[in-house]
Amino acid sequence: MTIIKTITYKFQDETNTTNTETIQLKISEDEKLQMYCIHRSLKNQLTNGRIRNADTKTRSEVRGGGKKPWKQKGTGRARAGSTRSPLWRGGGIIFGPRNKIYKSKVNKKEKELAINTLIYNKAGNTRVIDNLSITTEKPKTKIAMNIFNQLDINIKQYKNILLVVDKKTTFIYMSFRNIPNIELIEAKNLNVLSLLKAEIIIVTNKSLDIINKK
Template sequence: MVDCIIKNWQGEETGQATLELKVAKEENAAHIVHRALVRQRTNGRQGTASSKTRSEVRGGGRKPWRQKGTGRARAGSNRSPLWRGGGVIFGPKPRDFNIKMNRKERRLALRTAFQSRSEDLVIVENFAAQFTKPKTKELVLALSRWGVEQGKTIILILPDIPDNVYLSARNVPCLKLLRADSLNIYDLLVAEKIIATPEALSKIQEVYSD
């Protein structure tokens, strides 16, 4: 269980929130988080790299010269991998890089990663009402009031993403918006600061509790 300080729009402390998630045992935590991270990064690969073998390269149907009597090495096609313009030996072909991982293990890794970042977690009161229209400058000023330095990699976790908040945040460098029910382990580990609302925190504990 971790206690987090709640800040308001002005950056003043207004209360405390509790983060309580079922996490992996200390001796297994690094291993399971690493597996989940490798799975996410690997599953993101398209696997569409492809090269042509000698049978797929256009041309090469005619024997370049007769078998004997020329003094040159015998050749059956000018699309041999030994020739310029020929096929590729053991080149890449489309493949599936996906790694499987049980749903419970993925959830456990995500909870473990999230709770391990508790020192970099900033809880702020719901501020959607502050944005009656898109205003990037207001959001940047709010981030500084919440103690987040400019240039830091930040993820902002909300239960839902209002249009005005999205439009205000999309031009802020190094800031990424995430829904509380759509977290991923890579963003949690890469972010230098994590900002969430109490509602988002409750949703995280509800969605990822099992």
């Protein structure tokens, strides 16, 4: 059975006025079901990111071997039709690894429950900012660092910081890309792995609206 949980975040705008933003999340009452959905969604995400590049050639793909090595009868040796037989050195490979793209499926509702559960559980480690507009002529890492200083967040204390924005513009990306422990992601692409890794989550006000609608 699912229930509706409400989270109210406080944030300050550019005029230092304290505002609130409320989102509603549908999560399961059963903790075992919560962990099951998170596990399934994480496994699905990790599986779909796998590609096996190892590739061996079968006897039909190995070059050469068109001529019969010796006649069929009268030599006293075993019959041989091609030097590219898997029994021969330099021949094809039997049941060798092939290129493969791994795919798995998870129900949409399970994935939504997993993400909602993680957002709810990490509400205490979530900070909301009014916006993330960078209006300088050139993107600068210094500007990105100033944002964390204003929030009184020492980024050196955290291994993984998740920054959720409504739109990943070139200026925002260029400003934050040199900070190694920050993952920049759009709200529409929020996923289980990023939420699990994050020690602290910073969300813009517009991103919360997108998450609430999703």
